[in-house]
Amino acid sequence: MGGNLRSAHVGQSVTLGGWVHKSRDLGGQVFIDLRDREGLVQIAFNPGWTAADVIAAAAAIGMESAIIVEGSVALRPDGLRNAALPTGEIEVRATAFRVVGPAATPPIPVALDKEAKLPAEDLRLRHRVLDLRRAELQRNLVLRHRLMQVTRNYLSDDGYLELETPILTKPTPEGARDFLVPSRMHAGEFFALPQSPQIYKQLFMCAGFDRYFQIARCFRDEDLRADRQLEFTQIDIEASFITREDILAMAEGLVKALWLEGGVEIETPFPRMSYAEAMERFGCDRPDLRYGLEIRDLSSVFATSESGIIKGALEAGGRVRGITVPGAASWSRKQVDELEAIAKGAGAGGLVRLKVADGKLEGPLAKFMAADAAGPLGLVDGDLLLAVAGADRISSPALDRVRQECAARLGLAAADRREFLWVLDFPMFDRDPETGALAAVHHPFTSPNGGDMAARPDAPDTWRALAYDCVLNGTELGGGSIRTSDPTVQSRMFELLGIPDRADQERRFGFLLEGLRAGAPPHGGIAFGFDRIAMILAGSDSLRDVIAFPKTTAARALFEGAPAVVPAQDLADLHIRVTDKERA
RNA sequence: GGGGGCGUAGCUCAGUUUGGUUAGAGCACUCGACUGUCACUCGAGAGGUCGCGGGUUCGAGCCCCGUCGCUCCCGCCA
Numbered sequence: 001m002g003g004n005l006r007s008a009h010v011g012q013s014v015t016l017g018g019w020v021h022k023s024r025d026l027g028g029q030v031f032i033d034l035r036d037r038e039g040l041v042q043i044a045f046n047p048g049w050t051a052a053d054v055i056a057a058a059a060a061i062g063m064e065s066a067i068i069v070e071g072s073v074a075l076r077p078d079g080l081r082n083a084a085l086p087t088g089e090i091e092v093r094a095t096a097f098r099v100v101g102p103a104a105t106p107p108i109p110v111a112l113d114k115e116a117k118l119p120a121e122d123l124r125l126r127h128r129v130l131d132l133r134r135a136e137l138q139r140n141l142v143l144r145h146r147l148m149q150v151t152r153n154y155l156s157d158d159g160y161l162e163l164e165t166p167i168l169t170k171p172t173p174e175g176a177r178d179f180l181v182p183s184r185m186h187a188g189e190f191f192a193l194p195q196s197p198q199i200y201k202q203l204f205m206c207a208g209f210d211r212y213f214q215i216a217r218c219f220r221d222e223d224l225r226a227d228r229q230l231e232f233t234q235i236d237i238e239a240s241f242i243t244r245e246d247i248l249a250m251a252e253g254l255v256k257a258l259w260l261e262g263g264v265e266i267e268t269p270f271p272r273m274s275y276a277e278a279m280e281r282f283g284c285d286r287p288d289l290r291y292g293l294e295i296r297d298l299s300s301v302f303a304t305s306e307s308g309i310i311k312g313a314l315e316a317g318g319r320v321r322g323i324t325v326p327g328a329a330s331w332s333r334k335q336v337d338e339l340e341a342i343a344k345g346a347g348a349g350g351l352v353r354l355k356v357a358d359g360k361l362e363g364p365l366a367k368f369m370a371a372d373a374a375g376p377l378g379l380v381d382g383d384l385l386l387a388v389a390g391a392d393r394i395s396s397p398a399l400d401r402v403r404q405e406c407a408a409r410l411g412l413a414a415a416d417r418r419e420f421l422w423v424l425d426f427p428m429f430d431r432d433p434e435t436g437a438l439a440a441v442h443h444p445f446t447s448p449n450g451g452d453m454a455a456r457p458d459a460p461d462t463w464r465a466l467a468y469d470c471v472l473n474g475t476e477l478g479g480g481s482i483r484t485s486d487p488t489v490q491s492r493m494f495e496l497l498g499i500p501d502r503a504d505q506e507r508r509f510g511f512l513l514e515g516l517r518a519g520a521p522p523h524g525g526i527a528f529g530f531d532r533i534a535m536i537l538a539g540s541d542s543l544r545d546v547i548a549f550p551k552t553t554a555a556r557a558l559f560e561g562a563p564a565v566v567p568a569q570d571l572a573d574l575h576i577r578v579t580d581k582e583r584a
Numbered sequence: 585g586g587g588g589g590c591g592u593a594g595c596u597c598a599g600u601u602u603g604g605u606u607a608g609a610g611c612a613c614u615c616g617a618c619u620g621u622c623a624c625u626c627g628a629g630a631g632g633u634c635g636c637g638g639g640u641u642c643g644a645g646c647c648c649c650g651u652c653g654c655u656c657c658c659g660c661c662a
Contacts, residue, residue, distance in 0.1 A: 022622080022623090024620095024621050024622065024624050024625095025618085025621095025624090026618065026619060026620070026621060026624070026625090027617070027618035027619060028618075028619035029619045029620070029621085030621095031620080031621050031622065031624090033622070040622095042621085042622070044620080044621090046619070046620080047619075048619090062613090063612080076620090077620075079620095080620055080621080080622090082621095082622060084622085085622080088622090091620095105594070105612075105613060106594080106595090106612080107594055107595075108594080108595060109594095109595060109596090109611080109612070111623095113611085113623060114623090116595095116596070116611085117595095117596055117597085118596090119595055119596075120590085120591085120595090120596095120654065120655090121654060121655065122653070122654045122655085123594095123595080123654090125654090172662090174662050175661080175662035176660085176661050176662075177660090177661085195661095195662085196662095198662095220661060221661095222660055222661040223585095223659085223660060223661075224661095225656085225657080225661090226655085226656070226657095228661070345658080430662095439662070440662055441662080442662070443662045444662070445662095446662095497662095552653090552654065552655085553654075553655065553656085554653080554654075554655095556653095558654095
């Protein structure tokens, strides 16, 4: 209310509730900046319209106290308007006020100067109520609310039903670590919190609710990051009797609506790229298309190289791939060494560096190269070529990181550009190099490409999946797939994933197989990371700025103090014994 | 599980380089002055286990070892 007052309200009597943002005591008169959800408004306490005892009380009030003010809206005198404030044309001339919630002296400031640094993150989390009063976090949570409403309206208007799924679910051995909830009534048995509502939404499809969505809370007990929390919110969508194209078009519409709410118009449809092409050109399944620095295959030029390392890599069936960084020939030895360290950190044995000056190659390997190799390599003066020799599985991630670092150094990733992209045709499986075991790249319920499966039934490594990811500027916004709706195929997938025993499959995933056997429609869907989208649209780089009560990276909630030890009797009721010696 | 950064007043920081008197500043807080401020101004004051533990030293905020917390990254996150 108070933050919305404008000159149009002049003359009105108002009663305002809010918090003391700042106060200025000038002796005979007092000004208080009253803050509410909408903003700030100046309250003027002056002997001309305010009783002396009210002025005295106003002068004594502490910052961040909750107050109720009565008064009238008045135009400020000429020359005393504040253009920096939306309410700066007016002020409220107080006739009465009450302190309804006196505040202890705030341990962290709420009213901050424009250039002031925020308090340390742990203090902000420890005193979260005060931190949440700041305009930035108020804005972010309001945005979050609006994005939720946009999502609901868009999907509901498109015929999707918002349906809920259980929070207490069955533990699944695949994927991330489950959060487990002990069952009091069944000693030694546990519920799991859902990593996603994946199977439940497929069961909804089997049950005939052919368009489902949920703004679903998901839980994964893994280590945290700036963009990863233990619990997070997902826009979860599934539909029946649809094709991949239907899902992509629906998802593009949703993303467009979300960005519009965030104040940005974007173009649809999004460009598309196969996984194979993304890996070949960018070394990464979620490429940042705001800049080039694309990876090229240089094997044929290096084939004539006398270098033992290069020869060995090529003879072993590997390739030489690299990126050209224009103007980077001037980078210092140290700067390039740092790039090599990044490549090595990503698994590469080393980083070939060749720079071009006066048409000639320079660098440790130049002596092994033909004198005129710059031309065939496509290099001109000032270029720096950075290359990795070896298997693609080594060179791709190494060049991906080198490419990102070079782009960062050159400032190529423009913050105001948005390069959306669909990455399609992911491989179905990934093989663990140590154990040789297959793992699902997306998840075990994704449908393999039927043609791939028919063409080479005994080579699951070669199968592509009907899976897709939505990527923005190198960040994955969401992903999904067409699911396996044939219980026989699903059973075969479990088999390939290391659950060959039918009884085992039934014990673990029987509820899904039963749904599929009941007459399953073709179906598929997608899930978007809602917090991450809110973070991007809020212009923040931490999830903690769009979540009201987040956990620290050490997986603690500092405000409420979770997790916490519980009384021994509670544990006994749950049939739990703590084995850690120091805590038991 | 591993690596980097940070930790000094309620908050943000200086002081650590090269160990040496009583550890400082701004904001906030307390008291006082001030009738048009909006980073109000001015005066005075209070406020510190220098994250914690151990060590080296005549002497440690500063050096060494360990540890805790926050943070960023790797592993991990179907």
